[in-house]
Amino acid sequence: MAEARPYLRLFASQVRGQAQYRASLWLDLVGSFLIGLLDLSGVVVLFRAGGRVAGFTTAEALLVAALATIGFALADLVVGNMDTIRNLVRTGRMDAVLLRPLGAFGQLVAMDFQPRRAGRLAVALTLLPLAAAWAGVHWTPARLAVALLAILGGSLLFGAIFTGTGTVAFWWIDSGEFGNSFTYGGRDFAAYPVGVYGSVFRRIFAYGLGLGFAGYYPALLLLGRPDPLGAPAWFAWLTPAVGLAACAAAALLWRAGIRRYRSTGS
Amino acid sequence: MYLALGRAGFRRYASYRIATLAGASTNITFGFMRCYALLAVAAATGGTIAGYDGPRIATFVWGSQGTLAVIAIWATTEQAERIRTGDVVVDLQRPVDPVWHLLAVDLGRAVFHLLTRFTLPLLAGALVFDLYWPRHVVTYPLFAASLVLAIVVSFACRHLVQCAAYWTLDIRGPQVFWALVSGLLSGLYFPLWLLPEPWGVLLVYGTPVASIIQAPMDILVERTDHPYPLLAAQAGWAVVMLGAARGVQRVAERKLVVQGG
Numbered sequence: 001m002a003e004a005r006p007y008l009r010l011f012a013s014q015v016r017g018q019a020q021y022r023a024s025l026w027l028d029l030v031g032s033f034l035i036g037l038l039d040l041s042g043v044v045v046l047f048r049a050g051g052r053v054a055g056f057t058t059a060e061a062l063l064v065a066a067l068a069t070i071g072f073a074l075a076d077l078v079v080g081n082m083d084t085i086r087n088l089v090r091t092g093r094m095d096a097v098l099l100r101p102l103g104a105f106g107q108l109v110a111m112d113f114q115p116r117r118a119g120r121l122a123v124a125l126t127l128l129p130l131a132a133a134w135a136g137v138h139w140t141p142a143r144l145a146v147a148l149l150a151i152l153g154g155s156l157l158f159g160a161i162f163t164g165t166g167t168v169a170f171w172w173i174d175s176g177e178f179g180n181s182f183t184y185g186g187r188d189f190a191a192y193p194v195g196v197y198g199s200v201f202r203r204i205f206a207y208g209l210g211l212g213f214a215g216y217y218p219a220l221l222l223l224g225r226p227d228p229l230g231a232p233a234w235f236a237w238l239t240p241a242v243g244l245a246a247c248a249a250a251a252l253l254w255r256a257g258i259r260r261y262r263s264t265g266s
Numbered sequence: 267m268y269l270a271l272g273r274a275g276f277r278r279y280a281s282y283r284i285a286t287l288a289g290a291s292t293n294i295t296f297g298f299m300r301c302y303a304l305l306a307v308a309a310a311t312g313g314t315i316a317g318y319d320g321p322r323i324a325t326f327v328w329g330s331q332g333t334l335a336v337i338a339i340w341a342t343t344e345q346a347e348r349i350r351t352g353d354v355v356v357d358l359q360r361p362v363d364p365v366w367h368l369l370a371v372d373l374g375r376a377v378f379h380l381l382t383r384f385t386l387p388l389l390a391g392a393l394v395f396d397l398y399w400p401r402h403v404v405t406y407p408l409f410a411a412s413l414v415l416a417i418v419v420s421f422a423c424r425h426l427v428q429c430a431a432y433w434t435l436d437i438r439g440p441q442v443f444w445a446l447v448s449g450l451l452s453g454l455y456f457p458l459w460l461l462p463e464p465w466g467v468l469l470v471y472g473t474p475v476a477s478i479i480q481a482p483m484d485i486l487v488e489r490t491d492h493p494y495p496l497l498a499a500q501a502g503w504a505v506v507m508l509g510a511a512r513g514v515q516r517v518a519e520r521k522l523v524v525q526g527g
Contacts, residue, residue, distance in 0.1 A: 018436075027439025035446045042455045049315060049460040050307035116442055178288035181295035188299050196306035198394075201298050 006102055010110035018115065025115065032119025036073070039120070040065055040127060043191055054195035055228050059135035061193060063222065066128040067147065068190035068215025071154020073121035076183075079159045081112040082166030083179050089169045095263050104258060137222050146236050150218035154190075156243025157210055160250035161186055167250070170257035173264065182209065190214040195228055210242040267362070268370040275374025286379075289335060290386040297331040297387050301395060304456065316459035316466075321398035322487040328391030329486050330454055330479050335383035336376050336413065337420035337478050339448050343441065346431035358519060365512050369421055376417045398487050405485065408493050412482040415500040420478045422507035423448070429511070432518035447473075453480030459489075470496075474503040 018025055043065045047058035056064075085108070088094040097107050128147075137143065165179030172178075190211045194202050206212030213235070220227055221236035279286070304323045308315045318326060334340075345368070348354040357364055391397055400406060423444065430440040449455060452475040459466045470476045470484075477500040485493045 021434065021436040021438075024434050024436040024439035028442055031439060031442035031446055035442065038446060038450050042450070045456055045460055046303060046307050049456075050310035053306050053310045114438075116438070172284065177285075177292045181292045185292070185295045185299065188296070192299075192303055197299070197302045201302065 007106045007110040010107065011113055014111065014113045015115075018113075028114075028116045029119060032116035033123060034119075035116075036069075036120035036123030040069065040123065040191075054193050056193045056195075057135070059131060060219070060223055062127065062131040063135050063137070064193055064215045064219040065191035066124050066131045066215075067150055067219050067222075068154060068187065068211075069120065069124035070128060070151050071214050072158045072187040072190070073117065073124050074151070074155035075158035075162055077117045077121060078155075079109055079162045080114070080117055081108060082162040083183060084108075084112060085166040086169035086173065086179075089173055089261070090264060092264050094261065098258075098261070105254065132222065135223060138224070143222050146218050146221050149237065150214070150239045153239030153241070153243035154214040156240070157214055157246045158183070158186065160243070160246035161209070164246075164250040164253050167253045167257040170261050186211050186214075190216070210246055213239040213242045268366065271367060271370035272374030272377070275371035276378045277374075278371075279375050279378045286382050290383050293331040293334060293383065293387045294390045297328050297391055298394075300331070300455075301327040301391065307460075316457060317489050318457060318459075318487065319398075321396045322489065324391060324395040325398040325487045326457060326483045328388050328395070328397065329483050331391075332384035332387040333413070333416070333479055333482060334454070335379040337416050338372070338375065338379070338424070339420060339452070339454070339478065340445065343428070343437060345425070345428035346437045349428070349431040350435050363512075365425065365508070365515050368425065369418070369508075372421045373417065380413075400486065400488055402488065405488055405493070408497060409482060409486050412485045412493075412497055412500060415497070415504045416478045416482050418504045419474050419500065419507050422504070422511040423474060423478075425511045426507070426514060429514045429518050432521060448475050448478070451475045452478050453483060457483075471499045474507050477503045 040062065043061055044058055047053050047056070047061045053061070085094070088097060088108075097104050097111075100107065132139070161182050162179075165182050168178060186205070186209060189197075189205045194206045194212045194216050197205070202212075206216070212231075217227070217231065217235040218239055221233055226233065227235075301324055304315075304327060305320060308318065308320060308323055313320060315323075345354075348357065357367070360367070388397075400409070427437065427440045427444045431437045434440070451458070451469055451473055453470075458469045458476060458480050461469070470480055481496045481500050484490075484496055
């Protein structure tokens with residue numbers, strides 16, 4: 001616990017700092033809640049307009065989206081500012097991070113806490129049981145376990161994607177919005193039943209990046225329906241394994257990146 | 267002189283070649299996702315939805331992904347930073363109206379992004395999807411005019427967001443609000459006509475944000491035979507929002523207190 005103290009202090013000073021701009025903080029919090037709500041309402045608008053899209057009703061699609069969004073929002077809250085690594089590298093501020101007698105990863109996590117990221121989590125957490133009730137999910141211990149494992153695994157997976165894509169900046173300083181394809185893009189991908197996508201694109205994102213496991217396969221088991229594309233039901237249990245594998249890959253990238261880091265000078 | 271400012275804006279963004287490619291690749295990934303999702307929705311209702319058939323949907327999505335960078339919908343906080351740090355004083359002392367100055371630079375930037383980040387996603391979309399190309403020749407100049415108006419409206423809205431820094435210094439909040447409104451109500455996430463009536467009409471004509479994506483895209487895919495009302499709405503919003511931007515700027519200049527240190 002003693003090792004965590006300096007990080008907690010960094011974190012607390014961040015929160016205090018942001019609380020100084022009170023009007024902006026409130027707009028930020030309320031706005032983020034609304035954004036989370038409207039993000040998910042995009043799914044509702046599309047599925048309402050279409051009736052049954054790719055074999056899924058609005059309620060079922062919302063369940064997929066809520067599940068995937070919880071995993072994403074948890075990861076975003078903790079390691080979301082990994083996508084600011086590129087700014088640190090470009091401006092040379094990464095030097096300061098590496099010179100301090102604390103782990104670089106922990107500092108980055110504690111350095112720029114953004115309350116707005118909690119808004120989306122709150123929305124998704126509220127919507128999950130509502131969507132489940134609307135879609136007629138009968139909760140059993142096994143289904144509850146799948147939902148919890150999906151959230152855990154999903155947050156590991158998205159955390160790995162945030163870290164992995166952020167690390168790209170060590171090789172490719174001007175990577176700009178490149179990571180967004182996989183972080184925010186990954187969230188959008190995972191929010192729809194994978195059957196809506198074309199086959200090549202679907203394989204790359206659902207299996208290659210494991211995003212099908214963040215929401216879609218666990219939601220199928222919750223709904224008690226088979227995959228229209230023929231995947232076995234036990235896929236629903238694989239989310240934590242997929243998340244851990246992704247974390248291992250991200251950790252390797254992170255180590256290699258830190259070792260390779262060379263300051264840009266000023 | 268405004269031409270020189272525009273050229274400077276062009277050159278500034280032209281020097282970030284890799285970032286341009288990275289941005290375009292992101293637009294392309296999102297293009298695939300949005301396009302597949304909307305096509306699946308259209309397929310569920312028999313191939314056409316809210317006046318868009320398959321190729322029109324594809325052009326709408328890929329066109330809007332390309333337009334994103336041209337209108338620079340996700341504003342940087344650069345101007346707000348200058349206001350917070352006090353650097354803005356240097357800008358205000360120049361013998362140029364700050365709003366026209368920034369607009370000229372922004373138009374130069376838009377030209378660069380039109381050549382790169384607009385064309386790349388459209389090319390990618392054309393490779394995989396069946397795109398709709400305008401049938402009437404007049405659509406091309408109308409679309410060009412619509413795009414210019416979209417850039418102006420987007421610029422004015424973003425400038426208003428940045429001006430919030432004159433009062434609150436930290437503009438994260440207004441920034442989030444803008445991201446919310448501009449993403450959802452501009453037609454970026456889904457064409458606004460998918461909403462139940464009367465919301466479609468109200469939002470398309472009644473808000474400035476619909477002028478930045480929905481209107482130019484509807485003109486591009488020739489959703490109806492009457493592009494002129496859309497263009498008129500855009501022109502109206504361009505005048506209103508630019509006026510607001512200049513008005514707020516003038517009030518803000520009188521209010522500006524530069525923090526020492």
